[in-house]
Every structure is written in structure tokens, then in C-alpha cells.
Amino acid sequence: MVRTIAKGMPLVILTLIITAGCAFFRGTYGDDFDDKTIGAIKKGIATREEVAARLGAPDRIVEANGREIFHYYRYDVKVAAVVAFSRTNVMSDNLYIVFSHNGIVDDVIYGKRTGKLQFQWWPFDE
């Protein structure tokens, strides 16, 4: 038993040395978008009420060139700090539902960036 603990000590010490001064944090704002739910919104068919029933009330309503746009968004934050270096990466996902003058879905614009968000601690790369 003692011998096993003694054998594992270098590994424990090395882990303690490597992880000293390290910190990792994660934060999100808003719910993750469900691809199935977005896919169920049919252009030329779905109404304003159906969109609100599926996705909830939008985070923002934009009036652009006489058309109403529902804007849904989400943010993801990853923070990594190693000794004297720290890096915070923030990315956003956005979903826009553009309605025609009679309240029917005209366009769906969706982009998910947060899938490629990484923990990075080195602050000097491009």
C-alpha cells in the first residue's frame, strides 16, 4: 500500500506543479439553439405566432425596410489562465427570422460560431 502511494507520488507532484496557477472558467448567455426546431420553421408557411411558439419571444425585434425581423442570440465565453497569461474568448450565435408584410416567414438566417470556441491561454498568437 505504502509502496503504491510512493510510486504515485511523482505523478501527483508533477500534476500539482503543472496545474499551479491555472484557471479555467466558462459562461453562457441564452439557450443553445436546437437545429431541429429551426429546421421545422418553413419559409412561406410559418407565421409569427408559430415562430414565437417554437422559439419563444425574440431577444430583439428589428424593423428593417418595412419588414419585421425576430432576432435570437446566444453567447459563449471560455476563459483560460496559465501562470501569467490569460485569454478570454467570446463568440455569439445568431438566428434571424425575417417576416414578409403579411407576417409569414420570408427568410431564416442562422449561424452557429460557438461550436468552434476553444479554451486558449496563450495571448500572443493571431
Add this chain to the structure above:
Amino acid sequence: MKSSIPHLVVGVVIFIGLVGCPARWQRLTYNDPIGQQEAQILVPGHSTIEDTVHHFGAPDAIEGTAEGLLLRYQFLDFKYFSANYFWGLRFLVPFFSPDFSMGGGGIVPDEFQVILSPDGLVKRWSFSRHETVADYKVWPFDPRPPEPESSVAF
């Protein structure tokens, strides 16, 4: 393999020495930057809103303008350095350890804007501020004397 062991030891010693280091390099980024070269892929009069979203994803904001829809892609780079130059005093005078910190940095918000014509084609694109580069600053003081306040109106 043998020669890499001294390097490893030196690396671990430097690493331990840096823990509790008085200097900090911090960086914050918001979305991936879009460069001039990437933007060239959009050809005014030919590229569509679908092409734009395919290459750059959904914009961060959509607004209506007199010319048509405006797609706004926002990204940001913030770099900050700080150092406590009296940190080492605690080893010389244990009961008196004042802080003397200096540093600086920069935040560069940038934006790629695409204007669409009413028929959904790209009319033109532009960047809001592209020449400035965020950087770590060791010395926060301006070498030039302060300038008088100035303002203009046309």
C-alpha cells in the same frame, strides 16, 4: 532523449518561478476577425445574402437603411499588460511590500458591414476601422506633452 531532460528541468524551474509572477498578459477576443482578403470573396452586384451567410455566418446585427438591409459582423481584440514592479521587495523587506503597478493595452472594436440591395444582392461592403492593432503596453505614459483640447464643427 538524454539532452531533453535538462531542458525539461529548466522549463519546470522557470514555470515554478513564474507562478505568482507579478506580470500579467491578458487578452480578450470577440468572434473571429474578418480580413480584407476574406471580404474580397463578396462581389458587389453578384454575391447574394446566402453567399454572405455561407462565408461569414449570421451577422451580429441586421438593420434597415435607405439603401437596403445592412448586415453587421462585429469582432473585437483587447490586449492588456500589467506588472507590479515592487513585487520583489517582499523578499528584501518582508514586513513592507508596497505595490507599484504599471501597464496598458488597447481595445480595437472592428466591424465588417455588408449592404444589400432590395433584391438581396450585395451592394457594397466595408470595414469600420481596420488599420489599428491592439497591443500590450509596458509604459503607460505618453512621451509627448499634453495637447490642448480641440473640437470642430462644420
